[in-house]
Amino acid sequence: MLKNHVRSSLFRWRKGCRTFTRLNKLHPALELQFSNTEKTSRKSLDETKVIEALRLLTPRDLVQDIQYSNFRKARPIKHYPLPPPKNLEASSINRYTRALVEANYQYSLQAENYIDQTLQDLISTGVLDLETYNCILEYYVRKVNYGCAGMIKKRMDEDYVEPDIRTYNLLLQLYLKFDKTSTRSVLSLFEKMREAKMEPNLSSLYFVYSNLKQMDHLLLEDMMVMKVPLDSINTVIVRNMCRSGVPPKLILQFLEDQKIHSGIPVKNAMIEAYLKLEPASVFEYIDHASQSDAFKGNTKTAKLFVSHYCTKGEPYFGLSYGKYLAEKFRLTNTEEIYVTMLSHHLNVVLSPKQWILLARYYYHKAKKLVPAKLKNQISSKSLQLDSNTDFNEEFTKHELQVFRNIDSVFRWKGAPIMKLSDNTLEYQRLVEEYFMKTN
Known part of the structure; x- marks a missing residue:
């Protein structure tokens, strides 16, 4: 039944009674990825239902944003937290809180403990705004700290701080990354978005695609139909196809056909795919990339x-x-x-x-x-x-x-x-x- 769904020529999007017709044949890499899918790899989350629920929310004109790309960037390394501002007022407290959580303190456990304790004090002031709450939420989502992230969202509700699409995107990232997440919790998040009349943007699609472990090719095919830019997730596409056993040369063909094969990060992703699937050919690929794209x-x-x-x-x-x-x-x-x-x-x-x-x-x-x-x-x-x-x-x-x-x-x-x-x-x-x- 699922196979028939994937190979169907019609995709129905109930938002505004729109219907997309796929005119082109499924790409060989996606075709092979579908045939190699292991349906038992993630029993706690029905990814097909998640994708279907996302389709009901996705508008025709997706908003371009930078949240996903910013989330994937490494945080600046700092050994010591900033000292508190001299004048404590709403604006300075918000600026200070954001500055604390926008850095990485991996070389100091004492600094990380200080940040966690200080955040509790700062939150208790009751003056934090939406931007600051989103920064704190991202801090814990990056660590996949389900408990602390849930506490932040609860505190937002108590302080009557209305979430925006960035908040929901971070929660999507957390829920899908957290291994114990149930299908119900993700669908509940979508339902809250619908009730708030919140429409997904490009980052919403990227966050969902990047965390699917089984049926990611279904969402990728949808995005291709919608002509969604794929360059922001080209490394994730390589990773997902590699996990499904798609040969590296076929993955590379897909990247080149979509014109998303340039840049060091995606070259490194391809090298990783070769190492996992065809290690004997990895230097052949490196030499090819060096000659054709001046890869270093x-x-x-x-x-x-x-x-x-x-x-x-x-x-x-x-x-x-x-x-x-x-x-x-x-x-x-x-x-x-x-x-x-x-x-x-x-x-x-x-x-x-x-x-x-x-x-x-x-x-x-x-x-x-x-x-x-x-x-x-x-x-x-x-x-x-x-x-x-x-x-x-x-x-x-x-x-x-x-x-x-x-x-x-x-x-x-x-x-x-x-x-x-x-x-x-x-x-x-x-x-x-x-x-x-x-x-």
Whole structure:
């Protein structure tokens, strides 16, 4: 029945009794995505019903806005919160609250705790406006903190602050991202929008599409019929198609047909798709992108390789790829590569001596970019393995010599060598000594 619905030539939109007719054949990438859909991947949420409910609300002329693109941008990193304003009045309190939550405090757990406590005090003043409430809501939605976000919406209602489409879009993001969300709660949100005569905008569609895990191709097909710009979600399209097993070349064909294949982010998304589905062809794609679009990878590109090989249980290849690509693309901010290695290392099983040495190596190379939570986790595990370990102590001469040795050996001078047996004896020895579990 669902298959017939997808392949039907008519899409009925009850808003204003409009009917859209699909004149073109379904794109091969979407056709394959539909045939590969696993109907049991998300039982708690009926995504088909969500899409149908969204159709009833969506107007013919969608409003262009920047909420979705702003939401996806990284927040500026800050170690310390701003001091309170000297004069406390409604306008200064609102400005101060927005300034607090528009930054990222990932390197300081104390700062994050301070923000949470301070927000409670600021909310209790009862002078916060809609813009400020939306900023606070986004702060908790980004963390997928369902409880705190719900508390913010409840407080908005108590303060008689009427929500706008931005509020509902953030709640959509939260509900669809939260794994325990029920279909009823999302449909209830749509019903509230309808009662408030609130019409979805482009961000509404983007937020919904980005968080669907099963039937995303249905909404994408709808958006293509409506001629909705897809460049804002091109990386998500790649991710969703990759998850459904669509071959990378077919994904690339879709992007090129829709003219949404340009830019470093979507190139990185394609590299990730190749690594997952056709790893042997990934450098062929990189070479093609470099020649046709002058693609030059960034730190994210290197981190994709590092994560891929760490997930495969080959962290030595992850480290080698990180160093190789840092040199190939002349990256200057390689510290993030070692943060990725350190995060993976947290759950690696090695002898205490090996584990602590590698953890200190990654930490040494990451410099001061290790998030506070990860640093605490690494330090705690080090103490569990060896109670005499002080993770913050100075590095010994022996450790520094080992670090230099790892740096020099795990560095490909030519093309990547993807088999351990094809590498040098020195490379193999280092892998066995520091990266392999010993009895």
